[in-house]
Amino acid sequence: MSGKLFIIGTGPGNPRQMTPEARDAAAQATDFFGYGPYLDRLELAEGQRRHVSDNREELARAGAALDMAASGRTVAVVSGGDPGVFAMAAAVCEAVEAGPPEWRAIDLEIVPGVTAMLAVAARAGAPLGHDFCAISLSDNLKPWELIVKRLEAAASAGFVIALYNPISRARPWQLGKAFECLRTILPGTTPVIFGRAAGRPDERIDVSSLAEADPAKADMATCVIIGSPDTRIVERPGQQPLVYSPRFAEART
Structure with a gap:
């Protein structure tokens, strides 16, 4: 059974600039993939796990997140700002296009943010x-x-x-x-x-x-x-x- 993949942005860095919609998505996720400084902006609950990677490893990060979502988990890929502006949404879409058929079946939600x-x-x-x-x-x-x-x-x-x-x-x-x-x-x-x-x-x-x-x-x-x-x-x-x-x-x- 396929899981869920959120792509969220934390905003420019002030916690108040992260949208309520992005916070709601983060509350649902069990696993978070992203660049360390962006993940540091989140206050994760017990049981929520971080998967940190370098800022130049976007496609590898996207693939790892898609694999986990395809296994049935609820996953969040985290960007700074808005995830669709020079950020992870494009990398995830690129990975889906080139990846296995099961990645296309994932429930994917891109949550807009403040760039x-x-x-x-x-x-x-x-x-x-x-x-x-x-x-x-x-x-x-x-x-x-x-x-x-x-x-x-x-x-x-x-x-x-x-x-x-x-x-x-x-x-x-x-x-x-x-x-x-x-x-x-x-x-x-x-x-x-x-x-x-x-x-x-x-x-x-x-x-x-x-x-x-x-x-x-x-x-x-x-x-x-x-x-x-x-x-x-x-x-x-x-x-x-x-x-x-x-x-x-x-x-x-």
């Missing part, structure tokens, strides 16, 4: 108030040349751009190269938001212009939001400025 760009945007104002896109700067699963093409296309079309995985020890140069690329297309005054650990005690929200944006302000806990030419900064005496993208946009040639 990092939403938490950062809420802290800054409303930078995602008009059309936007999300791009991962990681070239682990796609070539850097494709990332550059997507950055150029998004900036040229006037999208606000949320950058995930902006920098790491293995990729210390890519955010700087992304800024260089965008400076050839966007005005230097375009707002850039560095949102680190939004909602957590070590949160840091920093707003600068594209011309002055310093890649050193980012790490892997940072989501970077780059405005469009229409994005505005509203200064507020004694308070953090509001960054927002107006609900209207004019045609450009």
Whole structure:
């Protein structure tokens, strides 16, 4: 008899940002598969078991979770943020497509969550108030040349751009190269938001212009939001400025 597989997200890191639906799913599961720091965000009950794996072992993790669910257990695969945004939902779907027939019979439920760009945007104002896109700067699963093409296309079309995985020890140069690329297309005054650990005690929200944006302000806990030419900064005496993208946009040639 096939079991149940939940794919849940813990949100950006603040326990209050994990949705009630995700908490309900976690309460039903007997076994949890995920990257250690994400599993650490859960308060598991007696009898609930953790199965920890490295952050680069997504397909192996998905396969192990599917095997256990196929045996009849209720299993949760855990991501940070929203499981469908640069996270485990895609890996599980990929594994199901390539895997044995019994994996397709599993009762699979993907539970939506709060992704990092939403938490950062809420802290800054409303930078995602008009059309936007999300791009991962990681070239682990796609070539850097494709990332550059997507950055150029998004900036040229006037999208606000949320950058995930902006920098790491293995990729210390890519955010700087992304800024260089965008400076050839966007005005230097375009707002850039560095949102680190939004909602957590070590949160840091920093707003600068594209011309002055310093890649050193980012790490892997940072989501970077780059405005469009229409994005505005509203200064507020004694308070953090509001960054927002107006609900209207004019045609450009």
